[in-house]
Amino acid sequence: MKIRHSLTGNEAMAEAMRQINPDVVAAYPITPQTEIVQLFSNSVADGKVNTEFVTVESEHSAMSATIGASAAGARAMTATSANGLAYMWEVVYIAASMRLPIVMPVVNRALSGPINIHCDHSDTMGARDSGWIQIYSENSQEAYDNLIQAMRVAEHSEIQLPVMVCMDGFIISHGMEVIEMEDDDTVRKFIGEHKANYSLLDVKNPITMGPLDLQDFYFEHKKQQAEAMKNSAAVIRDVAKEWEKLTGRSYDMIEEYRMEDAEIAIVAIGSATGTAKVVIDGLREKGVKAGLVKIRVFRPFPKEEIAKALANTKAVAIMDRAESFADFGGPLFRDIRASLYDHDVRPKMVSYVYGLGGRDVMPEDIASVYADLERLVKGEQLPMLNHLGVRE
Amino acid sequence: MSEKKVIPAGATWKEIPVAGIIPTAGTAQEFKTGDWRTRKPIHDEKKCINCLRCWIYCPDASIMVKDGKVIGIDYDHCKGCGICANVCPDKVKALTMIAQSEEE
Amino acid sequence: MAEILEIRWHGRGGQGAKTAALLMGESAAEAGKYVQAFPEYGPERMGAPVTAYNRISNNPIRLHCSVQNPKYVVVLDPTFLGAVDFTNGILDGGAILINTSETPADWKQKLSLDGKNIRIYTVDASKISKEEVGGNFPNTPMLGALIKVTNVLPVEEALNAIRSKLTIKFRNKPELIDRNLKAIQRSFEEVLS
Numbered sequence: 001m002k003i004r005h006s007l008t009g010n011e012a013m014a015e016a017m018r019q020i021n022p023d024v025v026a027a028y029p030i031t032p033q034t035e036i037v038q039l040f041s042n043s044v045a046d047g048k049v050n051t052e053f054v055t056v057e058s059e060h061s062a063m064s065a066t067i068g069a070s071a072a073g074a075r076a077m078t079a080t081s082a083n084g085l086a087y088m089w090e091v092v093y094i095a096a097s098m099r100l101p102i103v104m105p106v107v108n109r110a111l112s113g114p115i116n117i118h119c120d121h122s123d124t125m126g127a128r129d130s131g132w133i134q135i136y137s138e139n140s141q142e143a144y145d146n147l148i149q150a151m152r153v154a155e156h157s158e159i160q161l162p163v164m165v166c167m168d169g170f171i172i173s174h175g176m177e178v179i180e181m182e183d184d185d186t187v188r189k190f191i192g193e194h195k196a197n198y199s200l201l202d203v204k205n206p207i208t209m210g211p212l213d214l215q216d217f218y219f220e221h222k223k224q225q226a227e228a229m230k231n232s233a234a235v236i237r238d239v240a241k242e243w244e245k246l247t248g249r250s251y252d253m254i255e256e257y258r259m260e261d262a263e264i265a266i267v268a269i270g271s272a273t274g275t276a277k278v279v280i281d282g283l284r285e286k287g288v289k290a291g292l293v294k295i296r297v298f299r300p301f302p303k304e305e306i307a308k309a310l311a312n313t314k315a316v317a318i319m320d321r322a323e324s325f326a327d328f329g330g331p332l333f334r335d336i337r338a339s340l341y342d343h344d345v346r347p348k349m350v351s352y353v354y355g356l357g358g359r360d361v362m363p364e365d366i367a368s369v370y371a372d373l374e375r376l377v378k379g380e381q382l383p384m385l386n387h388l389g390v391r392e
Numbered sequence: 393m394s395e396k397k398v399i400p401a402g403a404t405w406k407e408i409p410v411a412g413i414i415p416t417a418g419t420a421q422e423f424k425t426g427d428w429r430t431r432k433p434i435h436d437e438k439k440c441i442n443c444l445r446c447w448i449y450c451p452d453a454s455i456m457v458k459d460g461k462v463i464g465i466d467y468d469h470c471k472g473c474g475i476c477a478n479v480c481p482d483k484v485k486a487l488t489m490i491a492q493s494e495e496e
Numbered sequence: 497m498a499e500i501l502e503i504r505w506h507g508r509g510g511q512g513a514k515t516a517a518l519l520m521g522e523s524a525a526e527a528g529k530y531v532q533a534f535p536e537y538g539p540e541r542m543g544a545p546v547t548a549y550n551r552i553s554n555n556p557i558r559l560h561c562s563v564q565n566p567k568y569v570v571v572l573d574p575t576f577l578g579a580v581d582f583t584n585g586i587l588d589g590g591a592i593l594i595n596t597s598e599t600p601a602d603w604k605q606k607l608s609l610d611g612k613n614i615r616i617y618t619v620d621a622s623k624i625s626k627e628e629v630g631g632n633f634p635n636t637p638m639l640g641a642l643i644k645v646t647n648v649l650p651v652e653e654a655l656n657a658i659r660s661k662l663t664i665k666f667r668n669k670p671e672l673i674d675r676n677l678k679a680i681q682r683s684f685e686e687v688l689s
Contacts, residue, residue: 006525006533099411118537139560160410171560175534176518178525178556198413208414220405221412227405274558362561 001183002247009137009172012144012179013079013105013165014039018049019187020103020151023074023194026054026065030084031117032169033107037079063088063095070100071209073199075155077102081169082109082123089127095162096131097225098210101154101194102162104132105147108270108321109169110357118358119169121269125322125331131225133163133232134299136269141179142296143167145249148182151191152239159232160197161225168271170358182247190246233300253302255294256309258284262291264373265310265347267336268319269295272354272361279366290370295332303339310340315348315376317369319388321355329353329385348376354388365389398422421469425452429472431489435465440486446476462486501648502563503550506582507572510542512635516570517548519639519661524552526657527649532557545580552648570642571595572621572634577606588613593641593687595621595634600688617645619687621679628679629672640680641687655680 007015013036017025025044027037044053052069056062062078069076080088085106095102106124110116124134135150137143143165150163167173182190198207213221233253240251257277259265266276273294283290293309295302310316318337320330328334329351340346352369355361365388376382396416399408409415440462447455447462454470456463465476477487503520507513514535521533532551538544549563567590571582574596583592592614594603600616609616619641621634629636636658643654659677666672 004525006522006531097411139558168560170537171534174537175532175560176521177532178530197410198415205415206417208419209411211412211414213412216401217403217408217412220403220408221410223405224408224410228410271560274560277558360561362564363559 001186003181003183004178005181006176006178007140008035008174008176009140009143009167010035010107010174011039012140012181013147013167014043015181016144016147016187017077017105018043019182019184020075020077020148020191021049021188022051022077024052024054024066024069024076025078026056026062026069026076027078028056028059028062028080028084030059030081032109032173033079033081033084033105035173036105036107059084059088060091063091066102066104067091067095067098067100070095070102070196071098071199072201073194073196075151075194076100077104079105079107081107082111082117085123085127086111092127092130092132094210097221099160099225099228100162101160101196103147103150103154104162104164105143106164106166107169107173108166116357117169119171119271119321120356120358121166121321122323122356124164124166125320125324127164128299128331131161131229132299133161133229133236133297135163135165135236135297136295137165137167137172138271138273138294139172139179140167140175140177141249142251143172144179144181145243145247145251146296148187148191149236149239149243149251152242153232153235155191155194156232156235157195157197159228159235161228161232166270171271180247180249186246190243229300233297233302236297251296252305253297254305254309255296257292257294259291259293259309261289262312263289263314264316264370264377265291265293265313266317266319266366266369267293267295267306267310267332268321269298269332270321272319272321272366275361275363276366279363279370282363283367283370288370288374298332301335301339303335306336307339307343310336310347311343311345313347315350315373317350317352317373319352319354319369321353323353323356327385350376350382350384350386352386352388359389361389396422424468425471426468429467429470430492431472431474432467432492432494433465433470433472433474433476433487433489435462436486436488437462439484441481441484443481443484445479445481446487449475449479451475499555500551500553500557500559501568501646502566503552503568503570503642503646504563504566504582505548505550505570505572506576506580507546507548507635508542509544509546511546511572512633513546513548513570513572515665516572516635516639517550519636519658520550520642521552522661523643523654523657524550524649526660527653529554529648530556532559536562545576566590568593568642568646570638572638574598583607583609583614586614591615591617591645593617593619593638593645595619595638597623615689617641617687617689619683621683624679624682624686628682629675636676637679637683640683643680644684644687645689651684
């Protein structure tokens, strides 16, 4: 049964967590994520979930406690943003290398400094090589759906990898929208019971987790992680198909919007893709063959899908809501350029870093990128690296 | 308890448990550390009063005991730290340390 | 974008602009519309100017940016005159609703809108709130005036939706539910055009 609700992104995530009913949640507050665990703790206090809620003294402890709980065989979750993610850094890697199926909402926020609490993707983009699966959400509905699907992906016996489910800070986390929720039974049946491959609390089968692992085997364990990440793409797709059958809402690694005959396209992640769709509809009315590729899953990187989607375009703008300070665009730009390296026909490709520190992205901003792409198609020279809307 | 399985050196990534998990207990027994030893305890059965202090203190569980009596030392795992000889009562001194090279 | 109704709220921290935007959004959602309600976040300070927004549509809303050209602007505090440019970007044919004891004609002059196609509505929301709710909470009466003026929701449906939301909000002070609804109803009647 579907339930229509008007919820903020944070409320949607907190509701999904209530329905998931994890065994353990250990969390520390940080804007703009705080509301998720605050609302979830209400569910704990009201007896709506059976969760052991651990209030820890830092994000490092939050992730450490979550790792401990997960290693004990519990379904364990936490949530964070920006500097909180940065503070849990070393244990973020340990969660992935211990192959613990932890699911963590991350409300994307700029990393300081200067101090800023608003949206960009610099926090999770920095964690792109940590071994976590990363799923990004355009709106509250996707945040809700992605969080529930992430449980199945993480806990799949062949995958056993942690997942970050990302949504844009304030823009989505604090913006109220109409979403469709499934009823508690449907969600609980979908995610099923968590059966950990190993448990530290199984006294009849004592095991060791996280041992010293030096030159002789460490590399083999990294290969296993890489292999699990590779295999996760098929599981992400299967889980999405199953969720679609249940809800009618479809998901894939990427979403193509009006790409069938697109000559110019934008590739982007997160809430700005919604605004881009509105801009595309306007351009299409004027006969401009514009399209969008939205990245839903960034890790594992959907290289084939992206290459296929962009194969027939003439010019593409890759929009990164994070600056890499590499003098070579953002992380998405570089990954996509690399994805097309082996293809004979390649579109022209330019980088736009945009929306840092919550800088609003208006339809006019996105329209200006499409205008640039049209000029590029006509043969004009444009700089490869751009900072969209920054004051010169 | 699941069956103990020794992973050979040179096993491939497909053959080893994920994440370095050691899925059974007591695997240290398979790992011979005796060659770390530079000094070696010698047990004198005649002097020994079987107080078992050495057995309690040995950090590597290398004092072999049967029916309440010390029957020898597990040289496969003894690292030669000398704690056993140190805790052996002064009036007994049933354990003495000798250099590994002095071995007969 | 023509089919999306956009609203901008101006208040001071503590006056309930964000709450009013959420209530407007939730009411419209209960009436079957697609909605957005979101504040413009800054450091939260009592008394500082605060902006909040609504989008209301019959179709799913995909825009994720602030509202630049609202059709309706709701001003919870008349002291913003000269301090906050609340007429900025308002659509031709749009309207401004102001919490004041003065008349629309007075404000038309103050805002030098003569000759422009922008309607002004006034209602003394602070007075209504003081009399009905027992304090200066102009947000709910202004919400009532907005529902009346926009005519985007059937009044009965809107009132039912607001009642259900207020029931949750004031579960520890149930007496405030009817008082707020009375304030909303009075502003339906007392809003001047």
